Amino acid sequence: MTVGLVVVGCGGHGREIVTIARAADEAAGRRLWRLLGVVDDRPSEENLKRLQRLDVPYLGGVAWLRDAPPEVHHVIGIGDPRVRRTVGRRIDGYATPAASLVHPDATIGPDARYGPGFVAFAGARVTTNVTMGRHVHLNQNSTVGHDSTLADYVSVNPLAAVSGECVLAEGVLIGTTAAVLQGLRVGRDSIVGAGACVVRDVPDEVVVKGVPAR
Numbered sequence: 001m002t003v004g005l006v007v008v009g010c011g012g013h014g015r016e017i018v019t020i021a022r023a024a025d026e027a028a029g030r031r032l033w034r035l036l037g038v039v040d041d042r043p044s045e046e047n048l049k050r051l052q053r054l055d056v057p058y059l060g061g062v063a064w065l066r067d068a069p070p071e072v073h074h075v076i077g078i079g080d081p082r083v084r085r086t087v088g089r090r091i092d093g094y095a096t097p098a099a100s101l102v103h104p105d106a107t108i109g110p111d112a113r114y115g116p117g118f119v120a121f122a123g124a125r126v127t128t129n130v131t132m133g134r135h136v137h138l139n140q141n142s143t144v145g146h147d148s149t150l151a152d153y154v155s156v157n158p159l160a161a162v163s164g165e166c167v168l169a170e171g172v173l174i175g176t177t178a179a180v181l182q183g184l185r186v187g188r189d190s191i192v193g194a195g196a197c198v199v200r201d202v203p204d205e206v207v208v209k210g211v212p213a214r
């Protein structure tokens with residue numbers, strides 16, 4: 001069955017997600033997604049041109065989804081977890097369901113679970129007994145180890161490594177190439193800076209950086 005899809009956000013993250021939908025179609029050898037276009041409340045001229053180069057229509061603001069037919073799915077193409085949550089909560093008030101996209105070059109363990117709006121970019125690796133909530137995004141070449149839990153709106157940026165038995169609370173951002181050692185918890189809305197190594201639990205709503213992360 002082909003599903004109508006709208007990507008929310010025409011910035012770099014959103015346009016990368018457009019390419020994931022296309023890669024999934026190509027790997028399947030059939031059209032899984034009918035990409036209707038992208039919505040964005042404040043697209044820059046430059047991003048609209050980039051979208052045009054991808055041959056993807058710009059449909060208008062996010063409110064376009066409010067009147068979309070109920071079979072049209074959306075995926076939020078916004079990298080910042082908190083902005084993604086704000087937009088996600090707005091769209092929750094509309095009828096449109098969230099789609100989950102997995103790049104064909106990502107590997108997701110057979111017993112891993114994820115909620116609507118999940119996106120796995122190329123090279124993302126998830127092993128066994130991992131639970132991921134709604135609108136979790138695993139960016140390129142990131143890894144999530146066994147028995148970990150990622151709550152809603154978590155982002156794991158490129159090349160970051162989340163070890164086994166970790167808990168990332170809602171809205172956490174793990175920066176590019178950062179590592180979270182096994183069994184640790186990162187608190188709600190906290191940010192782990194690029195390149196950091198987390199060696200102890202991180203409380204809610206803080207930014208930690210460096211090696212070891214402080």
Ligand SMILES: CC(C)(COP(=O)(O)OP(=O)(O)OC[C@H]1O[C@@H](n2cnc3c(N)ncnc32)[C@H](O)[C@@H]1OP(=O)(O)O)[C@@H](O)C(=O)NCCC(=O)NCCS
Nearest residue numbers: 139157158174175176191192193194195196207208209210
């Ligand atoms: C850690 C982070 C959140 C800090 O952001 P910020 O508060 O805006 O920080 P600033 O850029 O104002 O820098 C503040 C200080 O922290 C330092 N700093 C910034 N990021 C750092 C990092 N990742 N590791 C170590 N030090 C860092 C800066 O050099 C600066 O130091 P100074 O005060 O001695 O000059 C951010 O730099 C970061 O790493 N974000 C993740 C980005 C990412 O993953 N991008 C990939 C997108 S796909």
